[in-house]
Amino acid sequence: MTQKDKTRAATLSVLSNTALTVLKLVVGIMTQSVGVIAEAVHSGLDLLAAVIAWFSVRASGKPADDRHRYGHGQIESVSGVVEALLIFAAAGCIIFEALEKLWSDHVEIETPGLGAAVMAVSAIVNYFVSRHLYDVAEATDSLALKADALHLRTDVFTSVGVFAGLVAIEITGMNILDPLAALLVAVLILKAAYDLVGNAVLNILEVRLPDHEEEIIMAALDENSNRFVEFHKLRTRKSGSTRHIDMHLVVSRMTSVEEGHRLSHLVAGSIRERLPNCEVLVHIEPCGSRCEECRADCPTASVSPWR
Numbered sequence: 001m002t003q004k005d006k007t008r009a010a011t012l013s014v015l016s017n018t019a020l021t022v023l024k025l026v027v028g029i030m031t032q033s034v035g036v037i038a039e040a041v042h043s044g045l046d047l048l049a050a051v052i053a054w055f056s057v058r059a060s061g062k063p064a065d066d067r068h069r070y071g072h073g074q075i076e077s078v079s080g081v082v083e084a085l086l087i088f089a090a091a092g093c094i095i096f097e098a099l100e101k102l103w104s105d106h107v108e109i110e111t112p113g114l115g116a117a118v119m120a121v122s123a124i125v126n127y128f129v130s131r132h133l134y135d136v137a138e139a140t141d142s143l144a145l146k147a148d149a150l151h152l153r154t155d156v157f158t159s160v161g162v163f164a165g166l167v168a169i170e171i172t173g174m175n176i177l178d179p180l181a182a183l184l185v186a187v188l189i190l191k192a193a194y195d196l197v198g199n200a201v202l203n204i205l206e207v208r209l210p211d212h213e214e215e216i217i218m219a220a221l222d223e224n225s226n227r228f229v230e231f232h233k234l235r236t237r238k239s240g241s242t243r244h245i246d247m248h249l250v251v252s253r254m255t256s257v258e259e260g261h262r263l264s265h266l267v268a269g270s271i272r273e274r275l276p277n278c279e280v281l282v283h284i285e286p287c288g289s290r291c292e293e294c295r296a297d298c299p300t301a302s303v304s305p306w307r
Contacts, residue, residue: 003061006145009136010054013148016129017047020122027118034101036115038094038182039122039155039162042189045090046151049083053144060144060240070279073240076144080200083147087193091186098182113170119163126155141241141277143203147196154192158185209236209243213275217245220270227251227263229287245271246281253286260284 021043028036056079064071130152137145165181168174208214214236221231229250236245249267251260264282272278 003057005136006057006061006140006142007054009133009145010050010057010148012129013050013133013152014047014054016125017043017050017152020125021047023118024122027115031115033115033162033166034097034179034182036118036162036166038097038185039119039159041093042090042155042158042185043122045086046148046155049086049151050148052079052082053148055079056144057142060142070239070244071242073238073242074204076142076240077200077203079144080147081197081204083151084193084197084200087151087189087196091189091193094182094186094189098179098186101179102176113166116163116166116170119159119166123156123159123163126152126159130156143200143240147200150192150196154188158188161185161188203238203240206237206239209238209245213243216274217271220274221267223270224263224267227266233283241277243275243278244281245278246283248283248285250285250287255284255286 021040024036024040024043028040056075060072060075062072130149133145133149133152137149161184162181165177168177231247231249234247236243251263264284267282268280271280
């Protein structure tokens with residue numbers, strides 16, 4: 001998938017969130033349901049998050065320039081943190097409104113059936129939009145789109161929760177179920193925000209790539225291990241959807257500059273074949289006459305990697 005596919009997916013999220021926010025808010029005010037209003041607040045924050053994701057997806061796709069030599073990928077990580085903070089704020093508002101209704105002992109719901117119908121529509125729309133967003137995010141490794149997909153996936157579960165609460169009210173007449181459903185919505189939102197901010201902060205702090213991805217790098221090195229003595233100082237990190245990998249390769253003292261250059265391209269290409277969106281930097285070092293790794297039968301200590 002291309003940058004254009006990412007932008008289209010982000011645009012779809014903005015449009016769907018706009019429609020659902022307006023619909024939930026109107027019906028929530030009409031029915032006086034704190035659960036539906038809570039969902040409207042949640043969708044409103046999701047709309048703001050979707051707009052942020054839209055801008056970050058467009059900005060992160062820009063090529064590297066003189067000021068941003070490693071590209072603009074970290075914009076997606078920053079937007080992920082901002083989106084998580086917005087979700088925390090939404091959960092706080094929902095908890096406040098729900099507790100206020102519980103403490104006031106005055107919970108009235110008008111036409112809960114209408115609210116339940118809106119929640120059903122919301123769950124269905126968000127399910128299909130979030131699935132599309134997640135598919136595009138997986139294909140493009142976009143943190144911003146994954147965050148947006150997570151928001152909408154959370155909306156699916158919370159909408160189902162509010163729907164169940166309103167149906168229960170219609171059947172039992174127990175209006176107190178509405179603020180209780182809103183509290184459940186808030187807990188699920190907090191969990192989603194916690195997961196999101198954790199992933200985004202890890203990228204900003206430039207932690208190494210996950211174990212399974214570093215194992216893929218090791219496999220690429222093993223494939224070419226007969227061409228060099230050893231490697232060290234392997235460093236990995238991620239900026240947006242781009243992986244940055246650098247290492248030192250120790251080669252024969254007899255290796256020419258041209259041969260070392262060819263080897264670095266071979267190793268980098270082997271890694272890129274296995275991991276998408278990689279920037280690989282290979283530093284070539286000659287082996288010492290009595291290096292710590294020296295072995296009498298070392299096959300690369302005195303021969304070219306291409307002979």
